[in-house]
Each structure stands twice: as C-alpha cells, then as structure tokens.
Amino acid sequence: MKKTLLLLIILTISLCKKAYAQTSNIDSQNKEITLQKIWNGTFSSDRMNALNSMNGDFYSLLNRDNQGNTTVDKYSYATLEKVETIVNSKDLSKIRYFQTYSFNNDETKIILGLNFKKIYRRSYKGTFYAYDVASKKISLIGEDIQEPIFSPDNKKVAYAKDNNLFIKDFSKNTVTQITKDGEKNSIINGITDWVYEEEFAFVRAFEWSNNSKYLAFLRFDESEVPTFSMDIVGKDLYPNQQVFKYPKAGEKNADVTLHMYSVSSKNSKKISLGNYEYIPRIKWSNNNNVLVATTLNRHQNDLKLHKVNALNNSSSLLLKETDKAYIDITDNLTFLADNSFIWTSEKDGFNHIYHYDFNGKLINQITNGKWEVTNYYGFNDKKKTIYYQSVENGSINRGVYSIGLNGENKKLLSNKKGQNSASFSTNLNYFINTFSSSEIPPIYSLYNAEGKMLKIIKDNAALKEELADYKMSPKEFSTININGNDLNMWMIKPMDFDENKKYPMLLFQYSGPGSQQVANRWNGANDYWHNMLAQKGMIVVCVDGRGTGFKGAYFKKSTYLNLVKYETEDQIAAAKKLAERSYIDKDNIGIWGWSFGGHMSTNSLLKGSDIFTTAIAVAPVTSWRFYDTVYTERFLRTPQENPAGYDDNSPVNYADKLQGNYLLVHGTGDDNVHVQNSYRMINSLIEANKQFDMFIVPDRTHGIYKGKNTRLNLYTKMTNFVEEHLINN
Incomplete structure (x- = not known):
C-alpha cells in the first residue's frame, strides 16, 4: 500500500511538472507571427553566399x-579562411561595381557582369568585361549581350547578342559574327x-570544344510558332505590349537544329x-x-544520345532509352x-x-534499391568514388553518400535525417553540407570527402532562439x-490544441508530377503563414498524393495521360x-495552392463540393490546352491524341459545379501560366451564374x-478570406 501510494505521489508530481513545463513553454511562446514579420524578413535564416568551387582546395x-x-x-576549404582578394572593383578603371563573375578554366581570367536586364525566368542580358588576374587589366566584351564564356585556350570569348552568336578574340582584338540570320520572334x-x-x-x-577549335550551338527557328502577347500597364500613359513565341499544347514547336562552327575555317555545318x-x-x-547531343521525340519517351564527330560532322547512336510514359532530362551525364x-x-x-563505356555498353549499375538518387555530385578518379544525394533514409529526407565506381563501399557522409545537400570542391576532397529539418534551421558545415565534419560555418542559432x-x-x-497508397503527410495544430x-482545416498542396511538399526541411514563407493560421485556431495539413516524387517511377507516373484526375481524387479522399x-x-474544410x-x-472544390467549402487558387492552370508543349505533352501527349485527358479535368468545363467559396488570384504579366487561364475561368463562372472572389494583380x-x-498585400487578402470563410464561419 505504501509503495503504491509513493508511486502515485511520484506520478502526480511528475504529471504536475510536465503540465507546468508545457504551460511554461506556451507562456514563453507569446509572440504572434504576423504577415508583416513574414514578409519583412524577421524569420529569414542566415545563408551562405553562393560559393564557386575553384581548382585545388x-x-x-x-x-x-x-x-x-x-x-x-x-x-x-581546409581552413575556411580568406586567402586573397582576386579582384576589387575599386581597382577597376572602367566600372565601379559588378554583380556576377565567372572564371575561365585555369582561373587566370574572370568575366565580370553588370547592368542586367531580365528577360524570362533564367535569362537576362547585361554588360560584361574580361579581367586578367595577373595584369589586372579589364576590357569590354560587350553590352546587352548574353551568356559569355571563355574558350578553353583562354584566347576567346563566345557570346550571344540580338539572337546571333559572336566570338571575340582578345589576342587579335577582333570580333567575328558567326551567325547573321538572328531575328526577334523568328530565329535564335x-x-x-x-x-x-x-x-x-x-x-x-x-x-566550346575542349581544344577551342569548334563551337557547337543550337539554332531555333520559331517563325511558325504561335505568338502570345500581354499588355504591361506600367506607369506610362499607354500600356506596352510584350510579344513572344509560346507553343501551347498541340501547337507548332520551334524547329531546333544542331550546328558545328569551325574556328579555323569560319564556317558552320548543320x-x-x-x-x-x-x-x-x-x-x-x-x-x-566528339560532342554528345541528346534528342527526344515529341512524346518525350524515346531518348537518344548521339556521338557527333566535329571533324566530318557525322553522328552515330551512343545510347537509346525508352519509357512507356516519359523520360526526365537531367544534367548528370559525366564523362x-x-x-x-x-x-x-x-x-x-x-x-x-x-x-x-563509350560504345554505349553497360558496364554496371552502380546504385540499386527501392529508393531514388536525387542528385549526382561527381566522380573522384583517384579514389574511383562517386558522390550523390538520395532518399535512402526515407522519401521525406535527403542524405549525402559516397560509393565506389564498382557499386561497393557505400557510405553515408551526412546526417541521417532531415535535408542534406552538398557543395563539393572541384577536386572532391571537401564539401560544404547544408542541413536542415522541420525543427532545425539551416546549418552549414565543412566536411571532408570521408564524411568527417570539420567545422560548423553557420548554425542559425540566433534564429532558433528568436523563434x-x-x-x-x-x-x-x-x-x-488513401486509395490504396500510403501517402506522406504533415499536420500543424494550434499550440493550445x-x-x-x-x-477548421486547410489543406495545402502543389501535387505536380515529381514534386514534393511533405519534406523534413526548414520553414519557408508559407510554413510561417500556416503557423499564423494555426495560432488563429486552424489545423493545416499537407498530403503528397499520387504523381508526386521520390517514391519511384510507378508512383510518379501513375497519373500519366490523366493529369490531375488521381491527384484530385487523393486530395478529396484525404479530406x-x-x-x-x-x-x-x-x-469547415478548405484547400489552397499555387500554379499546379x-x-x-x-x-478539388468543384469535384469535392461534399467536403470542401472553400478554396484559394493562385495563378492556376484552368485548362491544359493553354499551357506549353514540353511540360504538358510530357504527361498528357497532345490534345489531338488525348482530348479527354485535357478536358475531363479542366475546371473551365465544369464551373457550374461551384458551391463553395472561391478566391481566384492571378498576375496579368504572367508569361508562364497566362492570365488567360483565369480569364477563361471567370467567363465560365459568369456563364454558370456563380459568385466568386477574384484578385487580379497588374503586371506581376x-x-x-x-x-x-x-x-x-496578397497574403493579407488570402488571410482575410480564410478567416471569413473557415476560421470565423
């Protein structure tokens, strides 16, 4: 009896302590997340500048x-200490600053870039200079040019301007225009x-070829590609019009051809x-x-690697790979x-x-297992070792590994759980590992190639303490x-749950082919917004359904020819x-997402009106007929071949099913998912006499x-919508 009483007293004290600790923890967490703090950078993690691996360590x-x-x-890499300043803008006579830099192969010269003008997502033009490290002399390459790159012999720079290619020879101080047919919206x-x-x-x-004798290039004839145009309101009295070639699903693509330019003869051959x-x-x-060119058929399920001989401009097949669905393109080809x-x-x-081997014969499969390699980092020839990233420790995690070229001696080099990514030195002797998890902000650490952590560079301890x-x-x-599949999920509950x-519950998802939202990684802006909603009394959930990535090709490609059908069914069933x-x-269940x-x-709102009452759609595709050829046809083939795959799951075709609260958001300057998608959806809703909310953002x-x-402003609108229709409903 006494023993039992003592155990009860101990248990009571323990429970009281636990309750007090939880209460104290809640009391200490009394600051509220606000939209202003999310978007003014209060919760931004300290990051490393993008580093450029150089020769040696x-x-x-x-x-x-x-x-x-x-x-x-x-x-x-060994000490993380600065060795020297290679170039300082204060020593340059012609420019006061620069925004980008890139080395030639032996790091004796640098290309410096400034005055950039953005074109599309990855492209821009700017002013570029060549800087000689030894003499500290700087010379202009060109203004309003694109993608300058040194030849391996360091004597020349090739670049593009106004849809044509040029070579500047510094040894002769000459510029050779190697194409002359370039024309906007016609030839690139x-x-x-x-x-x-x-x-x-x-x-x-x-x-450039390795011996600097040849320049291989692609030529795009987009003269027959349909044109898309957008009005840019701007601040002038009259809007400007952005006009560009955009091949929508089933329409004409640019005719792309490979050409070989000989520096000595100054001739190009197709x-x-x-x-x-x-x-x-x-x-x-x-x-x-020998150049290797990759080709794909229009269905993107027949890939070929071609060996191209620059001496006689002939080509032969090196490797052929086919798939019942499609083949993704990567940058992993390494000689x-x-x-x-x-x-x-x-x-x-x-x-x-x-x-x-170089005849296309398989020597061996290096990695094997029911898990995905997610990144290939490189091959150390001296050690006969490959470095890569994979999901071997669970599809929501990423680890950095080494393995022998023969497929033996595999080793985990990084943390077992969470997200790990590596930035290797050129000689693969060291790497800087970026680690984070849902609980730990990014930690940047120096490792050697054997996986020994040498030093923590940044740990974001101050951010963790602040949070x-x-x-x-x-x-x-x-x-x-759900529907016979174990789907990855995360849930955020209110602190006083x-x-x-x-x-009320809000589902967040993206769901696009090969994507992932349920990952053991540190917060992004949306995670803080979701937490803000949770502190207002909401549960936020994310489920990665069929078609998402890192669980094998069958799971990812199960949505082939029926894009969005099974993904939608999974979200409805999960809710x-x-x-x-x-x-x-x-x-009171809602769902929101951006783009896909x-x-x-x-x-989900239209087809799942028996469970979803509210939805927010930001920059949505509303018919795959409006989206581009490469992406859309990869998963659906063409509209001519698969009309049902396009139309049966395009909401513009069943707007009459709307029963809940719907907020539609789009930027009118969206060159990717055109605002045409939302305009068509709006018209369909009007024709069905359905009420909805919309937020059209000029020029974005x-x-x-x-x-x-x-x-x-956008997230204020979204927050108010969620509060009105879910939290305070």
Whole structure:
C-alpha cells in the first residue's frame, strides 16, 4: 500500500511538472507571427553566399566590403579562411561595381557582369568585361549581350547578342559574327527559346570544344510558332505590349537544329541527328572532336544520345532509352578519363546511377534499391568514388553518400535525417553540407570527402532562439492510406490544441508530377503563414498524393495521360478521411495552392463540393490546352491524341459545379501560366451564374512578388478570406 501510494505521489508530481513545463513553454511562446514579420524578413535564416568551387582546395565568394566595393575573394576549404582578394572593383578603371563573375578554366581570367536586364525566368542580358588576374587589366566584351564564356585556350570569348552568336578574340582584338540570320520572334542562335528555358532549364545553347577549335550551338527557328502577347500597364500613359513565341499544347514547336562552327575555317555545318522533336542537351566528351547531343521525340519517351564527330560532322547512336510514359532530362551525364560515362535512369523503376563505356555498353549499375538518387555530385578518379544525394533514409529526407565506381563501399557522409545537400570542391576532397529539418534551421558545415565534419560555418542559432518566443507549432509527420497508397503527410495544430474541440482545416498542396511538399526541411514563407493560421485556431495539413516524387517511377507516373484526375481524387479522399477525426470540423474544410496547386485546389472544390467549402487558387492552370508543349505533352501527349485527358479535368468545363467559396488570384504579366487561364475561368463562372472572389494583380509575373508590399498585400487578402470563410464561419 505504501509503495503504491509513493508511486502515485511520484506520478502526480511528475504529471504536475510536465503540465507546468508545457504551460511554461506556451507562456514563453507569446509572440504572434504576423504577415508583416513574414514578409519583412524577421524569420529569414542566415545563408551562405553562393560559393564557386575553384581548382585545388579553394572556393571563391562575391562580397562587398565596408566601402561598398565589390570583391571576389578566395578561400581555403581546409581552413575556411580568406586567402586573397582576386579582384576589387575599386581597382577597376572602367566600372565601379559588378554583380556576377565567372572564371575561365585555369582561373587566370574572370568575366565580370553588370547592368542586367531580365528577360524570362533564367535569362537576362547585361554588360560584361574580361579581367586578367595577373595584369589586372579589364576590357569590354560587350553590352546587352548574353551568356559569355571563355574558350578553353583562354584566347576567346563566345557570346550571344540580338539572337546571333559572336566570338571575340582578345589576342587579335577582333570580333567575328558567326551567325547573321538572328531575328526577334523568328530565329535564335545559341540561346534557348521560351519553352526550352522554362522546361529544359537552360539558356546557353552553345559549347566550346575542349581544344577551342569548334563551337557547337543550337539554332531555333520559331517563325511558325504561335505568338502570345500581354499588355504591361506600367506607369506610362499607354500600356506596352510584350510579344513572344509560346507553343501551347498541340501547337507548332520551334524547329531546333544542331550546328558545328569551325574556328579555323569560319564556317558552320548543320548536323543531322535523324528524327526528333527536341535537343534538350549538348555536351562535349573528353575526346576533343566528339560532342554528345541528346534528342527526344515529341512524346518525350524515346531518348537518344548521339556521338557527333566535329571533324566530318557525322553522328552515330551512343545510347537509346525508352519509357512507356516519359523520360526526365537531367544534367548528370559525366564523362570519365577513358570517355566511359556516368548516366542516371529510372529504367528499373527508381532513379539510379549507371556506368557505360563509350560504345554505349553497360558496364554496371552502380546504385540499386527501392529508393531514388536525387542528385549526382561527381566522380573522384583517384579514389574511383562517386558522390550523390538520395532518399535512402526515407522519401521525406535527403542524405549525402559516397560509393565506389564498382557499386561497393557505400557510405553515408551526412546526417541521417532531415535535408542534406552538398557543395563539393572541384577536386572532391571537401564539401560544404547544408542541413536542415522541420525543427532545425539551416546549418552549414565543412566536411571532408570521408564524411568527417570539420567545422560548423553557420548554425542559425540566433534564429532558433528568436523563434522560441513565438507561437510556433511543430509539423507532425505521418502517412495516411488513401486509395490504396500510403501517402506522406504533415499536420500543424494550434499550440493550445484540445482534441475535444473541433477545428477548421486547410489543406495545402502543389501535387505536380515529381514534386514534393511533405519534406523534413526548414520553414519557408508559407510554413510561417500556416503557423499564423494555426495560432488563429486552424489545423493545416499537407498530403503528397499520387504523381508526386521520390517514391519511384510507378508512383510518379501513375497519373500519366490523366493529369490531375488521381491527384484530385487523393486530395478529396484525404479530406474526407481526416474529417472522420473527432477534432476536425467537417463543415469547415478548405484547400489552397499555387500554379499546379491552384489548378488542384480549383478542381478539388468543384469535384469535392461534399467536403470542401472553400478554396484559394493562385495563378492556376484552368485548362491544359493553354499551357506549353514540353511540360504538358510530357504527361498528357497532345490534345489531338488525348482530348479527354485535357478536358475531363479542366475546371473551365465544369464551373457550374461551384458551391463553395472561391478566391481566384492571378498576375496579368504572367508569361508562364497566362492570365488567360483565369480569364477563361471567370467567363465560365459568369456563364454558370456563380459568385466568386477574384484578385487580379497588374503586371506581376508567376511569382506575384515584384513591387512594394505585393506579397504582403496578397497574403493579407488570402488571410482575410480564410478567416471569413473557415476560421470565423
């Protein structure tokens, strides 16, 4: 009896202490998250400047000194200490500052860039100078030019201007124009068109051979591509019109051809690559005269690597890969000293690393397992070791690994859980690891190639300490079984959560093919907004449904030819299953998303009106017929081949199903998902006599961020909408 009484007293004291600790913790977290704090940078983490790995055990950073001068400084990986200042703008006679820099191969020269004018997401033109490190002399390359790059022999720089290609020879102080047919909205030489830049993620479409004798480049004939135009209101009396070529699904793409320019003969030759629709990559092998060009058919399920001989302009097949659905394009092709090459592929159902000889014969599959390689970092020839990132420790985590070229001696080099990414030195002796989790802000640490942590560079301890005073709820990770699949999920609850109460719920998702929102990583701006909503008494949930990434090709490609159908079904089913929980108010459930996620939230509200009462759609696609060829046809083929795949799940075709509260947001300057999508949706809703809210933002692009208070204003609108229709309903 006494023993039992003593245990009860101890248990009571323990529970009291625990309750007191929880109460104290809540009391200490008394600061509220506000939209002003989210968008004025209060919660921004301290980040490292983007470093540039140099030859040897060194890296460089672009810095600004106390006098406002721009510098390129050299650092040691081993010590993280500055070794020297390579260039300082105060020593330059022709410019007062610069914004970018890039080295030539032996780091004796630097290209400095300034006065940039943005074109699209990745492209810009600017003024560029060449700087000689030894003599400290600077010379102009050109103004309003694009993508200048040194030849490997350091004597020349190739660049693009006004849709043509040029070579400046510093040894002779001459400029040679190597193409002359460039014309806006017609012919582009050496620079990608809009759809290649957006969907194949590159801008510079020309490459020097290793011996500097040849320049391979792509030529885009977009003269027959349909034109899209947007009025830019601006601040002038009359709007300006932005006019550009944009191939929508099923329409004409640019005719893209590969050309080889000989520096000695000053002639270009067109290279025949057989039948194809796209040339998404070109890369020189370690043979000075052999370029490897990648081609894809229009369905993007037949990929070929071609060996192109610059001596006679012939081509031969190196590798062919096919897929029942589609093949993603990466930058992982890497040639080794013997010209064998590293290649990544999903051909066994998961993305893995393969080794081929230069005849296209498989030597071995290096990584293997029911998990995905998510990044390839490089190959150390001396150690015969490959470095990569994968999800071996769970699809919501990322780890950095090493493995032998023979597929043996695999080793985890980073933290086991959370997000780890590596920035390796050029010689692969060191890497700077960026680690974060949902609970730990980014930590930047120096590691050696064996995985030994040498030094913490930045730890964001001050941010973590600052956030301890705020009402921050943790993300609770779990899985939920929906339509026969265990889907990754996180949930954010109010800090004073009481399971005996009922809470409105907001689902957040993106859901696009290969994407991921449920990840064990540090907060972004939306996470703070979700926490702000939680402190107002809401539960916020995110579920990654079918079609999302990092769980194998079958899961990702299960939505092929029926884009958004299964994704929408999963969100509706998830909402219904969560609504069965006692603490969820089944009559107050909303969903929101941006871009693809905006399409999803619209579909979910219309098709799931029996569970969703409210939706916010920001910059949504409302019919895949309005979106570009490369992205859309990758997942749906063309509208001519698959009309049902386009129309059955496009909300413009069933606006009459709207029953709940709908907020539609779009920027009129969106060159990616055109405001046409929202205008058509608005017309469909009007024709169906449906009431809705809309927020049209003049001139803003897809991200809706440019201009004073743009994001603050947008999120204020969204917060008010959520409060009115879900929290205070």
